[in-house]
Structure formats: structure tokens, C-alpha cells
Amino acid sequence: MKIPFLDLHANYCEVKREIDDAVGRVIADSGFIGGKYIKCFEEQFAAFHDVSCCIGVGNGTDAIEIALEALGLPSGSEVIVPANTFIATAEAVTRCGHRVVFCDCEPDTYTLSATDAESRITSKTSAIIPVHLYGQPCDMKNVIDLARKHNLRVIEDCAQAHAAEFNGRKIGIFGDIAAFSFYPGKNLGAFGDAGAIVTNDVNLAKKCRMIANHGRTEKYIHEFVGRNSRLDGIQAAILSVKLKYLEKWTSLRRDSALAYRRLLSETDIVLPVEHECCRHVYHLFVVQLENRENVSEILKTKGIETGVHYPMPLHLQPAYAELGYCNGDFPVAEGLAQRVLSLPIYPEISQEQIIYVSEELIKAVSKQLSLHVAEGSEI
Numbered sequence: 458m459k460i461p462f463l464d465l466h467a468n469y470c471e472v473k474r475e476i477d478d479a480v481g482r483v484i485a486d487s488g489f490i491g492g493k494y495i496k497c498f499e500e501q502f503a504a505f506h507d508v509s510c511c512i513g514v515g516n517g518t519d520a521i522e523i524a525l526e527a528l529g530l531p532s533g534s535e536v537i538v539p540a541n542t543f544i545a546t547a548e549a550v551t552r553c554g555h556r557v558v559f560c561d562c563e564p565d566t567y568t569l570s571a572t573d574a575e576s577r578i579t580s581k582t583s584a585i586i587p588v589h590l591y592g593q594p595c596d597m598k599n600v601i602d603l604a605r606k607h608n609l610r611v612i613e614d615c616a617q618a619h620a621a622e623f624n625g626r627k628i629g630i631f632g633d634i635a636a637f638s639f640y641p642g643k644n645l646g647a648f649g650d651a652g653a654i655v656t657n658d659v660n661l662a663k664k665c666r667m668i669a670n671h672g673r674t675e676k677y678i679h680e681f682v683g684r685n686s687r688l689d690g691i692q693a694a695i696l697s698v699k700l701k702y703l704e705k706w707t708s709l710r711r712d713s714a715l716a717y718r719r720l721l722s723e724t725d726i727v728l729p730v731e732h733e734c735c736r737h738v739y740h741l742f743v744v745q746l747e748n749r750e751n752v753s754e755i756l757k758t759k760g761i762e763t764g765v766h767y768p769m770p771l772h773l774q775p776a777y778a779e780l781g782y783c784n785g786d787f788p789v790a791e792g793l794a795q796r797v798l799s800l801p802i803y804p805e806i807s808q809e810q811i812i813y814v815s816e817e818l819i820k821a822v823s824k825q826l827s828l829h830v831a832e833g834s835e836i
């Protein structure tokens with residue numbers, strides 16, 4: 458059986474007629490840049506989060522960067538970022554001219570550890586970026602308590618966690634401002650690059666909109682040096698269609714996660730945790746196991762695609778060598794990088810496919826185990 462890691466085509470087929478109509482309308486109206494399609498999606502996405510402001514931008518990386526810039530942190534600021542995230546979270550900090558300070562993550566949820574973050578706070582620390590990694594909400598109570606205590610601004614990186622909830626409320630509303638990505642493979646994905654910022658702070662929102670639109674106040678009046686980062690009309694119209702299905706698709710992802718959980722529960726494979734206070738939305742279903750590379754190779758021969766998110770923590774990346782971190786600085790994140798494996802998960806994956814992946818995974822893991830025993834090495 459062939460099981461792709463992601464099946465964007467199956468997702469498109471489900472809503473093909475509506476999407477094609479929506480795209481056709483934008484083209485017929487030449488509503489490519491600015492205008493009603495963008496405004497409509499921004500309103501819908503703000504309402505979805507019960508916040509007052511949403512600003513569509515070009516992609517998720519820009520969303521974080523623009524949100525940070527809008528906060529106007531003092532120059533020389535340090536911004537705390539988990540070591541185990543996609544590089545975009547840190548890039549935004551560096552691009553804004555601030556210093557990235559990495560912190561470790563929690564061993565059970567893999568999200569930022571507020572305790573570890575606190576130990577890295579200095580007089581220059583002015584913000585923190587919790588990432589709701591893999592769809593797992595970060596413990597926002599701890600983050601907000603920490604932020605209040607040390608007077609930090611909070612930017613939520615929600616790129617992997619559309620519709621996730623913490624204490625019954627959607628993520629993206631806990632910090633000062635939040636950034637979303639609509640990269641095609643994300644839980645709410647466009648048909649190209651797209652992103653958004655949400656906030657309840659009207660002034661921050663206004664600033665973000667200006668930054669993303671050349672620092673404009675009027676057509677050819679520019680108050681400061683901004684940039685161009687736009688959500689375009691076609692993407693906005695597609696997102697408006699797909700947003701209606703997000704709840705349904707999220708619960709299908711959660712059903713699939715539950716199926717994996719049942720099928721893999723009697724093994725040594727470490728499964729994602731679900732705490733009562735959180736609604737995990739399973740952008741990724743990430744397990745931990747030994748001999749990850751061999752296991753993923755075996756699965757590949759069985760037609761099963763897997764992923765690794767991420768094989769190298771950010772503090773060890775060449776791009777951040779100048780910060781002077783070394784191996785051993787973030788043991789939890791480093792351990793994860795060695796052991797994580799992402800299994801196929803998407804709304805359209807069938808029970809049959811999940812059973813197949815689980816059975817082949819169990820076989821592959823026990824094969825590794827018996828190889829080790831045969832070699833007489835320690836397990």
C-alpha cells in the first residue's frame with residue numbers, strides 16, 4: 458500500500474467545485490491584490506478567533522517578522538525562542554535586528570519550557586515566542602505568567618496549530634499578537650504562500666498593516682520604511698472556502714490520532730501526549746523511537762512516507778553558529794532531534810491506512826530490536 462506523508466490532492470478533491478468557483482470569481486473580478494476577498498477572509502479569520510483584528514500577509518515567516526517589528530522592541534533586545542522549532546521562528550527575530558536566545562522544551566509536550574526560558578532571561582530580554590509545535594498548544598498560562606513577571610511581550614507562533622485550544626480557548630489570543638502560516642501543507646493551507654497576524658490590539662494591528670504595505674498612510678504617502686507582504690485575492694478566496702471545513706478537518710485529524718494511539722499503545726514507541734487543558738490539532742503525529750533512520754527506511758520500502766521534524770535543533774544550525782551554543786545546551790530538544798519521526802496524518806487518511814502504517818511500524822521497530830539483540834549490543 459502507498460501512503461503519502463501528505464495528500465493535498467485528496468483534500469482539494471473534497472472541495473474542488475467550491476474552490477474552483479471561488480478562484481474563478483477572483484479572476485473574473487481581477488481581485489488579485491487588496492479588496493473584498495482579502496477583507497472578507499480577514500474578517501472571517503478574526504471572527505474564528507474572536508479577536509478584533511486580522512491582517513493577511515504574504516506568508517507565516519513574514520507574519521512573525523511583521524508582528525515583532527510592530528511591537529517596536531528596544532534595540533539590542535533579546536527574544537526567547539524554543540530550540541526545537543522550524544527556523545522561521547528564529548529568523549524573524551534575527552531579521553528584525555534582535556538577538557535570538559534559545560530555550561529548551563518540555564519533555565512531554567515538546568513545547569517551550571517556561572522554566573527553562575526563565576533561566577535565560579536577562580535585563581535585555583523583551584519578548585518570548587511560544588510555538589504551538591506539531592499542533593500541540595504551548596502551556597500559555599505559564600508563558601503569560603512569566604511574561605507578566607518579567608515584562609515581556611508575547612508573540613504566538615501558531616503556524617502549526619490552527620484551531621488548537623488551551624483551556625477551552627483558541628490559541629492565538631493569549632499573547633500580544635499571533636502569527637499564522639497558510640503554507641499548503643499546514644492545517645489551513647492556501648494554494649501557495651500566505652499568512653496572517655491576529656491581535657486584539659488595534660494600534661498594533663494598524664502598525665502591522667502599515668509595515669506590510671510600504672509604511673503607507675495614503676497611496677503615495679509613506680510614514681516610515683515598510684515592506685511589501687500581501688495576502689493575495691486568490692489565496693484569500695481559497696482560504697475563505699477552506700476555513701469553513703477547518704473544524705471538520707481538525708476533528709478528522711484528531712480521530713486519526715486516536716486510532717494511532719490505540720494501535721500503538723502496547724509498544725515502546727513514545728506517543729504524543731494530550732493534556733486535559735489542551736486540544737491538540739495534530740498538524741503532525743510525532744512519535745519517538747530508537748533507530749529512527751532505519752525504521753523510516755524500512756517503512757519507505759513498504760510504501761509509507763514519514764518525516765522528521767526536525768533533525769537538527771536551531772542552536773546547532775550553521776546559521777546560528779555565531780551565537781556560540783554547543784551540543785549539550787538543550788538536552789531535551791537535542792534528544793528529540795535524534796528520536797522523532799512524523800507519521801502520515803491528514804483529514805483524508807483512512808482507518809485502513811492508519812492500521813497499515815501502525816502494523817508496519819510495529820514490525821519495523823521489533824526488527825530493529827531483534828537485530829540489536831542478535832548483535833549482542835545493549836538495547
Ligand SMILES: *Cc1c(COP(=O)(O)O)cnc(C)c1O
Nearest residue numbers: 516517518543545546616638640
Ligand atoms: C511553517 C512555519 C512557519 C513559517 O511559515 P511560512 O508560511 O512557511 O513562512 C513558521 N513557524 C513554524 C513553526 C512553522 O511551522
